[in-house]
Amino acid sequence: MVCTFCGSETQVINSRHQKRTNSVWRRRKCTVCEQVFSTSEQVDYEKSWIVQYTGAKGSQPGQPQPFIWDKLLMSIYASLGHRPTALPDTLGLTKTIVGTLGKLVGQDGGLQSAAIATISVDTLQRFDKVAATMYRAYHSDAL
Ligand SMILES: [Zn+2]
Numbered sequence: 001m002v003c004t005f006c007g008s009e010t011q012v013i014n015s016r017h018q019k020r021t022n023s024v025w026r027r028r029k030c031t032v033c034e035q036v037f038s039t040s041e042q043v044d045y046e047k048s049w050i051v052q053y054t055g056a057k058g059s060q061p062g063q064p065q066p067f068i069w070d071k072l073l074m075s076i077y078a079s080l081g082h083r084p085t086a087l088p089d090t091l092g093l094t095k096t097i098v099g100t101l102g103k104l105v106g107q108d109g110g111l112q113s114a115a116i117a118t119i120s121v122d123t124l125q126r127f128d129k130v131a132a133t134m135y136r137a138y139h140s141d142a143l
Contacts, residue, residue, distance in 0.1 A: 003030035004037050021095060022102075045069050045098070049105055053113045067111060072097065072120070079124055079135040089127070097123050117142035 003010050013036070014027035023042035029035070046066040053062030073094045080086040080093075100119050105111050117139050125132035136143060 001028060001039060003033060003035055005035045006030060006033045008032035010037075022099075049101075049109050049111050051113050051116065052110050062113075064110075069094070069098065072116065075135070075138065076120065076124070078138060079131040080128065081134075082130060083128065093123055093127060113142055 001010055002008060009031050010028040011031055012026050013029045016025045017023075018025055021042065023040050026039045026041070028037055028039060046068060049067035050064045051067050052064050073090060076094050076097070077086060077090040080089050083089055097116075097120055100123070101111060101116060104115050104119070117135075121132050121135050121139070121143060124135050
């Protein structure tokens with residue numbers, strides 16, 4: 001990675017594995033202008049996980065699609081809209097849900113859409129029963 005200020009080579013001066021987000025944080029220093037900046041390496045879920053739509057209630061299975069973190073995040077946020085702390089709650093719960101889903105992903109990266117809905121509603125249920133009810137209402141076709 002080159003310097004964001006002058007484009008010269010950089011060196012890593014500090015590095016930490018962030019267990020909770022399964023990411024690696026690095027502090028870099030430019031070898032020329034000595035500017036310091038941070039980088040973060042994390043899993044590219046869109047390129048790693050494929051959602052398989054099982055076609056709940058007798059409908060046809062949908063085309064497999066990349067797993068989109070923001071789509072899950074928006075569905076959780078929509079369920080938490082009644083809470084004054086909806087945004088930070090959403091960020092934390094989405095990480096928890098993705099962490100649980102990581103244990104269910106097949107070696108081919110496949111993930112059932114029904115598993116996403118089930119894990120989401122179970123996680124919401126433990127956190128806020130109203131939110132779980134909202135999620136069920138929005139995703140009744142997947143549960
Ligand atoms: Zn520089």
